[in-house]
Amino acid sequence: MSVTVDDDLWSAIGDPIRRRMVDLLLADGAGTATTLSRRLPVTRQAVSKxxxxxxxxxLIHVTPSGREKRYQVDEAQLARAVAQLADVGSTWDARLQRIKRIAEAIQRGQEKETIPKN
Known part of the structure; x- marks a missing residue:
């Protein structure tokens, strides 16, 4: 199975603050910009951005809650991101196995050349 990689999604997840925010939202179930900013080394305005x-x-969805907004991780989108990552990982595993086989074949060829012929 080949999953199309969503570059925008991975660009968003690529930022360490945003990854930490997703971790916090997953751990807490939901949060606001204010509650997140208390646990992160950035301002509330930066958290909002x-x-x-x-x-x-x-990756998250928003629900109005009084004067603030509550944010929750979208489980379906997170599962999609995990599937993309697994697909990329298996693709790279296959590539690395091919490289290993080529390197081993080259090494075997070099070993044959160094064996003296009588």
Missing amino acids: HLVVLNRVG
């Missing part, structure tokens, strides 16, 4: 990016790629 990061949340916009995560929302734009569909």
Whole structure:
């Protein structure tokens, strides 16, 4: 199975603050920009900007809650990201196995050349 990699999604997840935000939201079930900013080394305004990016790629969804917004990880989009990562990993595993076989064949060929012929 080949999954199309969503570059926008991985660009969003590529930022360490956003990954930490996703971790916190998963651990807590939901959160606001204020609650997240208390646990991160960035301002509330920076957290809000990061949340916009995560929302734009569909990794989180927003629910109004009084004067604030509550953010939750979208489980389906997270599962999609995990599937993409697994697909990329298996593709690279196959590539590395081919490289290993080529290197071993080259090494065997060099060993044959160094064996003296009587």
